[in-house]
Each structure stands twice: as structure tokens, then as C-alpha cells.
Amino acid sequence: MLSCMFQLSNCKLGLEQSRSLAVLLIDNPRHLRELDVSMNDLGDRGVKLLMDILKSTQIYKLDKCTIHSPSTTRLYCCQLTEKCCENMFGCLVNIPSLRELNLSNNNLKDEGVKMLCNAFGLPACQLEKLIVASCGITLVRGFHFNSILKELDISRNHLGDSDDWADVLFCLSSLETLRLSDCKLTEKCCGVLVEALRSNLTNLKELDLSGNDLGDRGVKTLYMGLTSRCCTLERLFLRCCGITVKGCSSLAVALKSSCSSITELGLMGNDTGEEGLRILSDIRDNQRYKLQTLEIND
Structure with missing residues (x-):
């Protein structure tokens, strides 16, 4: 045709x-x-x-x-x-x-x-x-996306942390790609994301949280979702999120988990240092683990 x-x-x-x-x-x-x-x-x-x-x-x-x-x-x-x-x-x-x-x-x-x-x-x-x-x-309250939506990009909107995120994510059971870069999020939103990764976001393959002030504490919270048996995430982008070597250590534990399915990790623009580079590069270079692509400052 x-x-x-x-x-x-x-x-x-x-x-x-x-x-x-x-x-x-x-x-x-x-x-x-x-x-x-x-x-x-x-x-x-x-x-x-x-x-x-x-x-x-x-x-x-x-x-x-x-x-x-x-x-x-x-x-x-x-x-x-x-x-x-x-x-x-x-x-x-x-x-x-x-x-x-x-x-x-x-x-x-x-x-x-x-x-x-x-x-x-x-x-x-x-x-x-x-x-x-x-x-x-500026608000996510009242947003009800359909359950068949596979890709949602609401990046570069000043949404911030909100209790309403739980209601929004609950509707997205078929979602495969979620982009939330530069949305004024902090570590507080990570708990909601963890619950979603453990429950209804079981089809999610790509998550982009770049440009948000998550810090090491936010990454440590995300670790709990990344190691869940229900999490099928393959591509995770955390560029310019205020992450240091401590956050790299949390990510390393998650990547070594038998439940981890992450093959691509983006960390450019973070103060990860030589030690953070070494920790994550060792995982990428080890065939025991699934990580294949690592974007990180040299």
C-alpha cells in the first residue's frame, strides 16, 4: 500500500x-x-x-x-x-x-x-x-495518561517534586520510555519512582532523569528499584545529577545484582572522579554483568 x-x-x-x-x-x-x-x-x-x-x-x-x-x-x-x-x-x-x-x-x-x-x-x-x-x-496534578501509552516525554518542564507523581505513574502500565530530564526534581521523587518500578512500570526500558538534583542520596534510593525482580530497565540516564563516587558505588551494587537488566548507563556531567570511573568501568568490562555502554567523565 x-x-x-x-x-x-x-x-x-x-x-x-x-x-x-x-x-x-x-x-x-x-x-x-x-x-x-x-x-x-x-x-x-x-x-x-x-x-x-x-x-x-x-x-x-x-x-x-x-x-x-x-x-x-x-x-x-x-x-x-x-x-x-x-x-x-x-x-x-x-x-x-x-x-x-x-x-x-x-x-x-x-x-x-x-x-x-x-x-x-x-x-x-x-x-x-x-x-x-x-x-x-508546572503541575502534574490532574494528569491522567492512558494505560496504552508506550513513550512519554515531559522533559524541560518545571514540575518539581510532588505527591501527585504516584497517581501519574500508576496509570502508565504499558510505558516503555519515560523522559523527565530537567524537571526540577530532587531526591524526594526517587521514592515514588522506586515504588513504580517495583509495581506497575514493569515494562519500562528507558528512564531519563538527567539534569535533576538527585544527588547521591537519590541514587541510593533508586538502587532499591533497580534491584527489584519486577524492574526491566535497560537504559538509565543520570547526566548532570550531582552524583559523586558515593552514587557510583550505589549504582555498582545495583549493576552487579542478578536482577539488573541495565545495558546502558549515562552519567556525563557528574563529579564522579577517577574512582567512580574505575568502579563502573570494571563492571562494564566484566562479561558477568549486563552493562555494555557507559557514558562517564574521564
Whole structure:
């Protein structure tokens, strides 16, 4: 079957060009699988035009074949605000083939993302990958992501430590990739992550906590989750997290555990010193253990 990808990233598109693109989508919707209009000054009005077309063509073709609608939509850096999320909600509900949505670097704020979350409880929403990095989010309270979501990236939002993290992570039973870099987290969040790794995040393969002030105490807490029999984590990134040789020692114990499945560890930007390098390099070079890739300061 033929498929079509519209890749129009950084093409200086504005509202007028959105109208022209909308006409093109009306005339040629049959094989559209991917739409990339990132890094254009579309604004809320431009995106509304495009989303209305995508919804209408999907409804028109529901009796024929739902795979004719795009499975990937990228709209990062498009000068969007929370106002566009009502239209995105309609797409999530009316385009069941939509699997990936990237809205990064748009000022959606808390209310915008919460509006998107309202779609996740509906059977028609089959989204598997959501990227909302740098979207001006400050709270996780009220965020209810769907249980089929496999990848979530909410990096570079000032979320901070919150008791609400437990409710958010509890919903993500199918999650395979979680990126929380530069989210103003501290060691306090690590206990919640440990409980999640032990219970419902049993499918998680990649966890990125880089750029958060976890420190050695946070890493020591994470150790308990990494050594759980339920934890299947393979890639762990803790770049620029204030980790010293003490944290390396905690990680070394976890990596030597028979329960550890970690093959890749990223620790660049930490004050691990020569001793930390030696401890972890020895584990990487020992075929008894699973660690294969180590990113660490020389």
C-alpha cells in the first residue's frame, strides 16, 4: 500500500500557508501517514485549520479504512498555546490511527495538557507516544495518561517534586520510555519512582532523569528499584545529577545484582572522579554483568 509523508519542518509556514496546506490535505488524504509541520509559525489558528481537516477526512473515511489518517503528527515549535489543545483533543478522539504526537516547545501550560489528557480515557484514543517537552507545565496534578501509552516525554518542564507523581505513574502500565530530564526534581521523587518500578512500570526500558538534583542520596534510593525482580530497565540516564563516587558505588551494587537488566548507563556531567570511573568501568568490562555502554567523565 502506498503511504505519504508530508515533511514541512522549518519551511516558514504561517496562517496563509496553513490554508493552502489544508486544501491539499482535502484533495489528497488517502495515503497520508505522517505530518510534520514543526518549527513553523502556524499559531493556534493555523493548527486549528489543519486539525479540522484531519478530523473531517477521518470521519469521511471511517467506513472504508481508518489507516488512511496520519499515524504521526509533529507540531513542535509552532507558536501554539493552550487554545490549540481543544482541537488536538478532537484529533485524538476522531483519528484512532494517530499513534504519535509531538507538541514540544509550545506554551501549552498546565490547562492545555490537562485538556489533552481528557482524551486518554476514551476508547477512540490510541496514542502510544506523547512528547510535551518545554511546554510550560508546572503541575502534574490532574494528569491522567492512558494505560496504552508506550513513550512519554515531559522533559524541560518545571514540575518539581510532588505527591501527585504516584497517581501519574500508576496509570502508565504499558510505558516503555519515560523522559523527565530537567524537571526540577530532587531526591524526594526517587521514592515514588522506586515504588513504580517495583509495581506497575514493569515494562519500562528507558528512564531519563538527567539534569535533576538527585544527588547521591537519590541514587541510593533508586538502587532499591533497580534491584527489584519486577524492574526491566535497560537504559538509565543520570547526566548532570550531582552524583559523586558515593552514587557510583550505589549504582555498582545495583549493576552487579542478578536482577539488573541495565545495558546502558549515562552519567556525563557528574563529579564522579577517577574512582567512580574505575568502579563502573570494571563492571562494564566484566562479561558477568549486563552493562555494555557507559557514558562517564574521564
